[in-house]
Amino acid sequence: MEHDHHKDKTNENKTINKNNTVPFAEDNFTHNIKQLQERKLDRRGFMKTLVGAAGVFAVSTLPWGALAMRELSRDGEKQYAEKEIVKLDDVKVGEAVQFTYPSEHHTALLIRTGEQDVVAYQNACTHLLCPVFWDKGKEKLVCPCHHGFFDVTTGQPTAGPPQRPLPQITLTVKQGTVYATGVKRYET
């Protein structure tokens, strides 16, 4: 039975009119010969699009470069408004207070390290922006997220993932009141 069935099938195939069906209906993208079905994006078109897009992206980075140039070529520091932080007497030696500078979105810490010594840093960690706090016992600025440590006198990272120092805020003390006057620019 099995054998007969096979035989029938081959006979059937012989009678099919192969005109216009040989080799096969090429209704596909890679062997299309119909002008109407021409691919909009062929191999060369694709490569051109690729190169063109790369060019567009390259050119579109230029404005950012110009902005950075302008920022870097500016000689002096940026102008910051002076802001009153706290009365010196309200902070005990070895204590810290939190404030915001220059805008209310930039949290900062002021630490009184000695009778006349105060330092202040923006306290967003330079690793992944976790808030850094002042550890009185260790006398270090500590980031709890990944155990980053910063030196309190310079703001330089001493341990952990952070690579850059905390941005230091310049201070002046006038008649027992501490004022923030600016943010030091990060120098590599």
Next chain:
Amino acid sequence: MTKSVLYLELDNCIGCRSCLAACTQCGGHDEKYRNYVVDVNPLVDTQTMPLMCLHCVNPACARSCPAQAIQIHETGAVLSARVEKCIGCQNCTIACPYGIPKFDVEQNLMYKCDLCIERTQHDIPPMCASVCPTNTLQWLTKEQLAMKKEQNVLDNGKWIASSDHYLENETNVHISLPGILQKKQKLF
């Protein structure tokens, strides 16, 4: 599909070669002709016949092209190789059963009859058909073609000119089989 088709009545040909001259004048043909007039029985008699691209429905030239440079127009005309795609491999010149595609060695480019596509897509007869003095090449509407077929039915019930018996598969250009009108008196 255009309203009209090209129809060849081969035994009308007197060998004047007007069609070749007309072909050179078609726009984009670069003053080269793309069809042939051949002697049917060289040195025996003077019968000639035009040898044109028949614009196969399943064109061997286009199928053989590795770069898909030969495309089928929406009207069914098989176009000449696209300049930007043709790689000059000459596969088509071998594949075509009628030897229609010609090769331009200087330009490394194949060229073949495109049925004067700028004319025929607007239902204007191709250059060759518009100049043929003996109606060997005719530009017929579908109705006229049907009438021709009717005339050419032979009483043996088998040979029907320009019907389903094609030389090689189905073509968009229709031809009468040579000699089919024998014994019929013809008035041009």
